[in-house]
Amino acid sequence: MTDIDTELRVSKIQNGTVIDHVTGGEALHVLAIIGIDGSGGEAVSLGMNVPSDRMGKKDIVKVEGRELSQSEVDVLSLIAPDATINIIREYEVTEKHRVERPEAVTGVLECPNANCITNAGEPVETQFAVLNDGVRCEYCDTIIREDLTEHIES
Amino acid sequence: MRHDHIITAKQLSREDIEAVLDLAAEFDRDLSGQADRHPGKLLALAFFEPSTRTKMSFETAIKRLGGDVIDMGPVEYSSVTKGETLADTVRVIEGYADAIALRHPMEGSATMASQFIDVPLLNGGDGAGQHPTQTLLDLYTIRENAGLDDLTIGIMGDLKYGRTVHSLSHALTNFDTRQHFISPESLKLPRNVRYDLHEAGAQVREHESLEAVLPELDVLYVTRIQRERFPDENEYQKVAGQFNIDLETLEDAADDLSIMHPLPRVDEIDPAIDDLENATYFDQAHNGVPVRMALLDMLL
Secondary structure: OOHHHHHHOOOOOOOEEEEEEEEOOOHHHHHHHOOOOOOOOOOEEEEEEEEEOOOEEEEEEEEEOOOOOHHHHHHHHHHOOOOEEEEEEOOEEEEEEEOOOOOEEEOOEOOOOOOEHHHOOOOOOOEEEEEOOEEEEOOOOOEEOOOHHHHEOO | OOOOOEOOHHHOOHHHHHHHHHHHHHHHOOHHHOOOOOOOOEEEEEEOOOOOHHHHHHHHHHHHOOOEEEEOOOHHHOHHHHOOOHHHHHHHHHOOOOEEEEEEOOEOHHHHHHOOOOOOEEEEEEOOOOOHHHHHHHHHHHHHHHOOOOEEEEEEOOOOOOHHHHHHHHHHOOOOEEEEEEOOHHHOOOHHHHHHHHHOOOEEEEEOOOOOOHHHOOEEEEOOOOHHHOOOHHHHHHHOOOOOEOOOHHHHOOOOOEEEOOOOOOOOEOHHHOOOOOEOHHHHHHOHHHHHHHHHHHHO
16 A cells, blocks of 8 residues: 555545654554644544555545644654645645754653652743754753653643 | 853853963952952842852952942842842942842742843852852863863762752753763752753763762762752751762872862761861862952953
């Protein structure tokens, strides 16, 4: 089965974002990153662990009526480095790009260090430098390597 | 040295460190003869947690340079109690003083505060994070007693929460040093410090007792095991006393071993050691003045 066949198994969307080539099993984390838990009313289609020529197995996420921000794409890159982002307008792919690992992610993750100044109600956004195998708080130096999605700001 | 603020030891190159220490040595030869360097300059002391040495040596340093201090005073009498953010506090102080020395209980506080002001900020300790001005006076003391290259240093005690350890260990990677870390398992170096040391290519070994490594050491840097950090008193009791030193402990040490401690000590170093030439911790505390004079002179 080709990637195109796989994509067709999930219904087309009129306007929104298709996040393709997500690491198999990470689709629910992708939804967490973009803040979708069903309560906002967006129409979401998911394919999990579907066959892929390139990846063996992949996930695919289609979100109706929503285009991802750059900061969301930045965090997405940390858990789905091979993902491609397709922006759909009137059923057509109008933009298609691969995620790129950023040097830093800003305002997306919470620092797990309760004694970090970013958790003290100060007027600053969190900022994490991206390491080869995790991220690091630019304020208190705390390193997060595991379960990155648990630290997404709510 | 060209820095706007002194936030972390990681920002200091070997050249920066040597420039500060050289100037400190110059001042040290005539501490009272520097009053014409910065007359009228004001240093704000913004200390959000207790301090004796850091605060008083900053105050002495600016006064020795001809300047003066303004002091926020105890936190309980400040606008912090009304809910003012640190960001606002330092922006207000910026309008009063030419530089700010900040001590704050939260990690990253100095980094954040520096983003809101244009006057130089000197980090006087941020939680368990960094204490770079302490590190410079530690390095000054080490250089006086043992030199900074071809150096074997043991750092013992609370390596997890000890900000002086975090700063010092990184600064030492600028020099030809071998670092031995001695602590109970529960107080080993935190992940981020290990990461930095690894990235810097440091020669590092970790131990749970001083015994085996002591004869190799040129410097033994002792810190207090912080009882209050242990979630369980029984866990503290298992290690209490194992990381204290007395004259008997030092029998296998090199004759010229330099013993350091950032102070305050509780029972880590037996007072019987105080009279030995090896005990350098009170000199170390005194060195805070010329070193902070040098830093202020460079930043003002």
